[in-house]
Amino acid sequence: MHERKALEDRIREKAAELGFAACGYASADAAPLAGKRLREWLEQGRHGDMIWMEERAHHRESPAGLWPEVRSVIALGMSYAPALDPLALAGEGDRGRISAYAQGADYHDVVKKALKALGRWLAQEAGCDLKVFVDTAPVMEKPLAEAAGLGWQGKHTNLVSRSHGSWLFLGAIYTTLDLAPDAPGRDRCGSCDACQRACPTDAFPAPYTLDARRCISYLTIEHKGPIPEEFREGIGNRIYGCDDCLAVCPWNKFAQAAARNIAFAPRAELTAPELADLLALDDAGFRQVFSGSPIKRIGRDRMVRNCLIAAGNSGDPALRPAVAALVTDPDPVVSEAADWALAKLGG
Known part of the structure; x- marks a missing residue:
């Protein structure tokens, strides 16, 4: 013993x-x-x-x-x-929001x-x-x-x-070792429902239950086709994942950025990327920007699709030229998102 x-x-x-x-x-x-x-x-x-x-x-x-x-x-x-507020870019339409977990290695x-x-x-x-x-x-x-x-x-x-x-x-x-089990974690959510109320696309049909089909993380990362129109406005300027339900949890006040593994320190170019720059990426440029990042696995087309949704939500007419250039993109999902975004921007 x-x-x-x-x-x-x-x-x-x-x-x-x-x-x-x-x-x-x-x-x-x-x-x-x-x-x-x-x-x-x-x-x-x-x-x-x-x-x-x-x-x-x-x-x-x-x-x-x-x-x-x-x-x-x-x-x-x-x-x-995260050392920075994951919700800080919510109102900056010309910038893309990348989930905190994906800003580092x-x-x-x-x-x-x-x-x-x-x-x-x-x-x-x-x-x-x-x-x-x-x-x-x-x-x-x-x-x-x-x-x-x-x-x-x-x-x-x-x-x-x-x-x-x-x-x-x-x-x-x-x-195969017999290790003495630790006491299991005890649910301490209580009556708090901050995470449920924070979700922009109502992805929680009930507490402790997620419908991935409505989740922005799923839609921007796992989902390969066109993003359903009913969720596009709720996505806002989130271009890879979503931290909202995590970021509002009251228990985060005990989380110390000093405990973060140094490998996950955010890369400067991923903390507040400009949508115009990302919309201009080709495959080689995408691989270069996201080398060593988990984002690389979704590929250029899905990332540009996400950026087009964010551009359409931005209300920023300065993004029209970058969006218009993608209307004829060879990927049909990208070109459809470009059409939608251009219409939203009054193009």
Whole structure:
């Protein structure tokens, strides 16, 4: 027992050394309702075009469904607490708003590198088998993080931490070790519904339930076709993701930018980019501007589509020439968005 406690303490110390702000342990079967809730959500079609969630739902439902040998889960959180107000650009129509998580280095790369380093160290220390996961794997990170005591899933469906607010990237290590589980996170949302009221597109049909089809993060990142017109005005000048439901959470007052992993410090050119510059991007220019950023995965066409929606919402006639130049764009989704934006700008 003493040896196990010593190992658990060393794991936490090593995790902190590698840049993780939170670390907790849960048994592999600690989130039994997660699979049922996932199935219901998928059956209601609230995942939209994210077919990959359907295809690997059986792996996602429980850790053992993905790896039968797992005994414990090490849940880890890396802070990206923003130093600047994520809502500050709301009224600046000629600028695009990029979600705080995407203004620095690609979290997939940063978190996975740290997870692999922790995994290698743990395998050597304890002689165990393990697997590491971040985001792209079929893992229910948020229920597992709640089970491991990192926080709780708030009414906006993201994890909320008493120490780090809504600003944690999550990763997980599945291991054959038997680690003593931490006390699970306790819901502390209370009667607060700030996140529900903040959503510009009414993406929350009920507290703790997200309809991705109405979510600006989904629409600007995952959705590949034309953005439905009913949501375009609500998107405002958001060109990649949306922080509104996270940014208004009262628990963020405890989040310290000093806890942020340095890799996620915002790049100056991504904090308040000019729409006119982004509308002029070709494929090569897009790859250059967004090199090393998670934004690169959506490609030039989707980014320009998003910028055209923002331009149409801007009311700024100075953007007409940049918009008009895209009416004949070879991508039909881009050209349709350009037509819409030009009409909105009186062109």
